[in-house]
Amino acid sequence: MSLRHLTPIEARVLATLMEKARTVPDTYPLSLNGVVTGCNQKTSREPVMNVSEGEAQEALDDLRTLGLVREASGGRVARHEHNFQRGVGVPEQSAVLLGLLMLRGPQTAGELRINSDRWYRFADISSVEGFLDELRERSEEKGGPLVVRLPRAPGTREDRWAHLLCGPVNEEVPGYARVSAGVAASGMNERVSALEAEVSALKTMVAGLYAELGLTPPSPTHATNEDHTETN
Template sequence: MQLRPLNPVEARVLATLMEKARTVPDSYPLTLNSLVAGCNQKTSREPLMNVSDAQAQEALDSLKLLSLVFESSGSRVARWEHNFQRGVGVPEQSAVLLGLLMLRGPQTAGELRINSERWYRFADISSVEAFLDELQDRAPEKGGPLVIKLARAPGMREQRWAHLLCGPVEPGDTQSQAPLTGAQLHLEGRVEALENEVAMLRSAVQNIYEQLGMSQPGHDE
């Protein structure tokens, strides 16, 4: 399927839905409030963004027209799910890699394998590279390449990969960012886990209010 290039907010909204479907399934599908909070997380995001409710809703409406998201039924409050794998026509593993690249920016195959642990467990780096190569060599009749291998950044042994869902990227655009150390990755993982726990608690409270037919204080939904 040939998609038009996504804008940065559409990519963030779509990838956040993809992430939360796997990391906090009890809170999924997401309400607009939960989605915006996920888009604006301070961890596991590159670049950091400050997406408003209106921007997120506009992105959802546009993505719905592309059949990449849909509104789930059966809830008083609107909740949203992604349809990325079917909408783009890629296997699960490729969808995971593309979601991570949309959320965290360019990464090496090794970084992708580490960062995908809570989404999907790849056997080894070579399996990650095989799916990346497949995405890079995607046939024109299927929509063309979805990733590109960037030039090696100064001081780095491995080349990074970038997604093409927001349009062409120059191979020489390294978007250099110092790779995280093991300690930084560990700390980031702990903060992300805490953020996900908070999201689950918020969802649980919201479900209780829904069952009681009440609106949460301070929420218009």
């Protein structure tokens, strides 16, 4: 099934419903207040958000229009549940991986396996990778790919994966630019330190030559004045 791209808040609301359905079934479906609280958790969220009740309600209404959320019947307080698997047309394992990617941002297959423990227990990393590959190779007839494999960041050994439910992503994992900048800064600092050491060694060598010749090294002020006079 082909869907329009979700907004970041819609993705957070949807993934929150998907998470709570599996981790706290006793309090599911969620009230609007429960949705807001889940969206704004400080843990297991990347990035951390501050979604208002109005924004959450608007997202719920739009997701219901898309067939991804439905309102549970009964009770004085409206409660909401997701309809992700049927709405998107993916099996449970794929839904779990997409939900985690929406909540926590790009992750490796190993991280996804660990983070999915309360949602679904994958047999091994190969199983996770198999479902990720299926989502990446999803045919255009079914709506196209739902995940992308990101370039490996400097200093890491595993590729990370990101979802495409909010549209194309910058193929730099979060922190990639910061890591690259840090590596560049570290290299610059090393070069500066090496140059400083080289200059210090040259100064020592020159001072030794002056001493052997019985000469007095010119003071920095004297040398500067001479240079200025020659220039004029």
